[in-house]
Amino acid sequence: MSHSLKRTGTILSFLLPSFIGFIIFVLLPMIMAFGLSFTNYSGGPNFRFIGMKNYVVAFTNPEFLKYLWVTFKFMTVTVVFQIGLGLAFALILARDFRGCSFFRGALYLPNILSSVAVGLAFMFIFEPTSGFMNQFLISVGLPTSKWLAGSKSALSVIITIAIWQNFGYYMVLFIGGLQNISMTLYEAAGIDGANKWKQFVHVTLPGLSPMLFYGVTIAVIRGFQVFDYIYIMTGGQQGGGPAGSTNVLAFDIYLNAFTYFRFGYASAESVVLMIIILAMTFLQSHGQKKWVSYDIV
Amino acid sequence: MTSYRRKQRIEKIARYVVLAIVVFITLFPLVIVLSSSFKNESELFDFPFKFIPAKPITDNFTRLKENFPLYIWNSVKLTFVIVIVQLFTAATGAYVFTKLHWKGRDFIFGLYIASMMIPMQAVMIPQFLIIRSINLYDTHMSLVLLGAFTAFGTFLIKQFFMSIPDTYCEAARIDGAKEWTIFSTLMLPMSKAVLVTQIIFSFRYFWNDFFTPLIYITTPQLKTLPLGMTDFVREQYVYWGPQMAAALISIVPVLLIFLFGQKYFVQGVASSGIKG
Secondary structure (H helix, E strand, O other), rough: OHHHHHHHHHHHHHHHHHHHHHHHHHHHHHHHHHHHHHHHHOOOOOEEEEOOOOHHHOOHHHHHHHHHHHHHHHHHHHHHHHHHHHHHHHHHHHOOOOEEEHHHHHHHHHHHHHHHHHHHHHHHHOOOOOOOHHHHHHHHOOOOOOOHHHOOHHHHHHHHHHHHHHHHHHHEEEEHHHOOOOOOOOOOHHHOOOOOHHHHHHHHHHHHHHHHHHHHHHHHHHHHOOHHHHHOEEEEHOOOOHHHHOOOOHHHHHHHHHOOOOOHHHHHHHHHHHHHHHHHHHHHHHHHHHHOOOOOO | HHHHHHHHHHHHHHHHHHHHHHHHHHHHHHHHHHHOOOOOOOOOOOOOOOOOOOOOHHHHHHOOOOOHHHHHHHHHHHHHHHHHHHHHHHHHHHHHHHOOOOOEEEHHHHHHHOOOOHHHHHHHHHHHHHHHHHOOOOOOHHHHHHOOOHHHHHHHHHEEEEEEEHHHHHHHHOOOOOOOHHHHHHHHOOOOOHHHHHHHHHHHHHOOOOHHHHHOOOOOOOOHHHHHHHHHHHOOOOOHHHHHHHHEEEEEEEEHHHHHHHHHHHHHHHHHOOOO
């Protein structure tokens, strides 16, 4: 008995350092978020249960639906370009050649920088009156833009910056995947008379598919959570861009919670965000059976 | 044959041209930050862009000397503490999920992994209420506690521990070694590479983290560097020079670590994609 107690003690001594943090700052908050979303809690002592009202208010509010739409737009475009560019440059850089590690490093570099530094740099470049970008456009005779200050252009600028900063991450991920594909498969395909394109479709893509699946999943999750760029580049505490054009869901949750102290409503929004992300992840892992092969490598 | 060779040559040149253009695009904003940090306000928006300022100045940095030494110190201190704490929780977690056998082990690890999908926004409000209720709002301690658990780090180190054969541990156990002894004198020394990867990843994360300090820190003396850098954004007039200088200061440490430890970054990214 004392032996097994000691054993339990040992196991707990290894488990608790991470488990306590997990319980208090992940599991408990998740349950609390659900609970709060059914209340009108605003930080004070008086609050009550209001059923589904927060959710009804959200989904009947055209503003909220607009934020959802902006979030989807941001997510879709960034996922397509980050994965597409990541894959393209992974294909170019997967095999070793002179200077390849310099190019890999240079393309991955933006990913390690802080979103604040990146945001500040691009605010400077896209400064609407005499910034570098507009002066460049004038010098080649093209019309200028208000960039981050324009309600039509702000979101596109932020999307571009997000792609600029993140495609290198997916490139590194895919280079790892490509290097795991056995060369003998290409040789075998070559002997069977498969040309470059056929080799790509029948060897490269299936071999890379687990990594592609992982990359898309991560990119979708991150796309839905974009916040830093929006806060830093389009208006801070009160922001959300010109005419709310860059107000994504994560930003609206932040505003409602920490500027207006509508904790109940913000929790309902955060539950919606969580459900969307989980549903997307579930759909993808369901759909992966059709296109991801784990047996080829 | 010669036409094949020529085609290959053209392909090679095209590849370098495309890469050079893209490298230019990825690095140009950094060059602008570097160069603008040393430019006079009147020279900042000069076009065409000059890499070397006509009259290089250091005023932009001296204008930061009031607040930024403290912001930098706060960031250094906090990043250091959180990196150590994460290393401890991740390594002990990795050990308990690989080298010890107990009921419910895989279930709990599954929960850890699933938590990586939970968006930060879904837990941030209750986290805030919990921190506030234990009177840690607007303290550095709140950031340490919130950073203590890392599902990614636990997963990363666990992947590596799994590759170390159990027989090492068994042999040590037969010799009467305690689990903590096995962990600290056998497993950790064998895992240096992955521990360095973990350190680099948590360093980068907390050195750059903007969101958590934004929510939890209001006292100016407690601000971290990324939070302090946005001081300039809220004012009516933007002081571009000092702002670029501040951005440069925040970039340099990560850049140095990247230059010397590129392979650890690559390992961290690559092993995060391994099915486990």
